[in-house]
Amino acid sequence: MTNTIPGMFPFRVDVPQSRLDDLRSRLAATRWPDELPGVGWSRGVPVAYLKGLVGHWLTAYDWRTHEAALNTYPQYLTDVEGQNIHFLHVRSPEPGAVPLVLLHGWPGSVADFLDVIGPLSDPRAHGGRPADAFHLVIPSLPGFGFSTPLAGPGMGAARMAAVLTRLMSRLGYARYGVHGYDTGSWVAPRMGEQAPEHVIGVHVNALLAFPVGAEGETDGLTEAEQRRWQAMQDFNDGYLQCNSKRPQTVGYALTDSPVGQLAWMVEKYKELTAPVDGLPEDSIDRDRMLTAVSLYWLTGTAASAAQIYYEEVSAGAWGEEESAYDEPGAGAAGGRGTVPTAVLLSTHDVTIRRWAERDHNVVRWTELDRGGHFLAMEEPEALVDDVRRFFGTLL
Secondary structure (H helix, E strand, O other): HHOOOOOOEEEOOOOOOHHHHHHHHHHHHHOOOOOOOOOOOOOOHHHHHHHHHHHHHHHHHOOOOOOHHOOOOOOOOEOOOOOEEEEEEEOOOOOEEEEEEEEOOOOOOHHHHHHHHHHHHHHHHHHHOOOOEEEEEEEOOOOOOOOOOOOOOOOOHHHHHHHHHHHHHHHHOOEEEEEEEEEHHHHHHHHHHHHOOOOOEEEEEEEOOOOOOEEEEOOOOOOOHHHHHHHHHHHHOOHHHHHHHOOOHHHHHHHHHHHHHHHHHHHHHHHHOOOOOOOOOOOOOOOHHHHHHHHHHHHHHHHHHHHHHHHHHHHHOOOOOOOOOOOOOHHHHOOOOEEEEEEEOHHHHOOOOOHHHHHHHEEEEEEEOOOOOHHHHOOOOHHHHHHHHHHHOOO
């Protein structure tokens, strides 16, 4: 059992009431900017929309309800290589269950996976087969949520992977799978590259793969791939630039203003959910979005969660430089990963298959006709199905 392992301590989310009272006071005292008429979402989050969402946060949203939902699952804190790590550890009732790590992204948290925990860990109770069961380890990535403070500079994807593979070893899991999206899709392949003898497979959505300047690498792209490549080039990278160049400076505004934190995150929900012409709550429940925003606000992690962008973009050009945490010849360091990899694409993802296959041992490729960036919340059934099918072929 986890709580018998030295250095691992049971944890429950229990935010002091004083922090919730402070949040309410700040929401009620918000200073609202003016906006140009008739511009809609083209220049950022509209004031009227955000006022409505803040009103819901202030008068209808109940943090304690969602805190209790998180606390229905066993959680722990531990120190790995000097980094404090918070994680959910949900063991399946099925004795033959496969260990599986679920890695969130930005703006995200462990709460992203609440809709898939039951089906993945206890498929018998959710219309599935006992053979599809997983023991789940769901960490808050370093610098996110309760995995704070950051141990120091250098916590990029490779070092995060090293911390998490060490965590899985400490938990006694010799063979396990990894799923990740967004930031998690940077870290998951690194876990496979660093510990191929332990990682049986890597499953990702929102995988990033880039051209490397090779002759002919953009020739013969399908129509869909041309749209993805164009979307990649046209992507509004204002967030990327702010987070990767000056994460500490961005953190002051977001840590001081809950409405600023909300606007910063809800624009990404709007931009990256499907349908593109809908509102964020057409795809993700408003309370689920507010739970994510509340976690960032209540833990004060706007700046620390942005540091991964600095490490990967400014310091390492998306992690392509080799670090002390990379295995020689690992895919992200110039070679090609060897661990079997599955790529699940939603309608919003921009992954180009040939570039993904260049860098990873892609053995499964699935394209959905629905869903956006946040599949665990938007299309949990589709995500569960693909995870089951992929790992079912590896056992």
